[in-house]
Amino acid sequence: MEIEKGCLAVVRHTVCYDGMMNRKKPTKIALTKPMPLSRWQEWKKIFPLLGIILLLFSGAACLRIFLTSQKHTQIGGPYTLVNGQGQIVTQAAFEGHYTLLYFGYTHCVDICPLTLATVSSALDELGKRGESIIPVFISVDPERDTPKVLQDYVERFSPRIVGLTGSETQLQSVVKAFHVSARRQAPNGSGYLIDHSSLLYFMDGQNHLVGMIPVDASAHQIASELRRFLPPS
DSSP: OEEETTEEEEEEEEOOBOTTOOBOOOEEEEEEEEOOOOHHHHHHHHHHHHHHHHHHHHHHHHHHHHHHTSOGGGSOOOOEEEOTTSOEEEGGGGTTSEEEEEEEOTTOSSHHHHHHHHHHHHHHHHGGGGGGEEEEEEESOTTTOOHHHHHHHHTTTOTTOEEEBOOHHHHHHHHHHTTOOEEEOOOBTTBOOEEEOOEEEEEOTTSOEEEEEETTSOHHHHHHHHHHHSOOO
């Protein structure tokens, strides 16, 4: 019996004689039967697909790490905007208080309202420690988000949220300082939507970035992150 790679070979020796009864040289008749692939060979076929899947997941994880670990000196800065009462507000108005900034707009159909509701729940979970944090909602849609519209909007979620808007020039300055991307889509029958980046910026009492939190975190996760950023009580 001879074994060949990938198959099972059965060799049968046949003895023949000629007319003079002389024995001829044996001939070999090989009967081959394919062997099933081993588990290792099957896994070798799957490995490339698993590699692609792992690459996609690692890429997404690296992107989040990159966004949430930028040097603090590169993000944030002074700003001058308008609150819901039409009053001028700068970063100095929050001096000595922690702020949790989020950039969005009132016509946002899903992410913005969900984020504001989640932030309100997270601050409630923090209890007294959460009282030291002022949530701030900054509009990236100055055309539609007037001070009155913005004020009515944030009050739906919590009276603690400060809504800020302003002119195109004022908003572009703060959007640039926080590296926020905001791009208006083509208008449709009901108006237009805005594609914008979504992160929570946690600032200290001197308007310096303490940390960033992804908006897809749960209320409990946000509360845990804020608790970690806050000084020991």
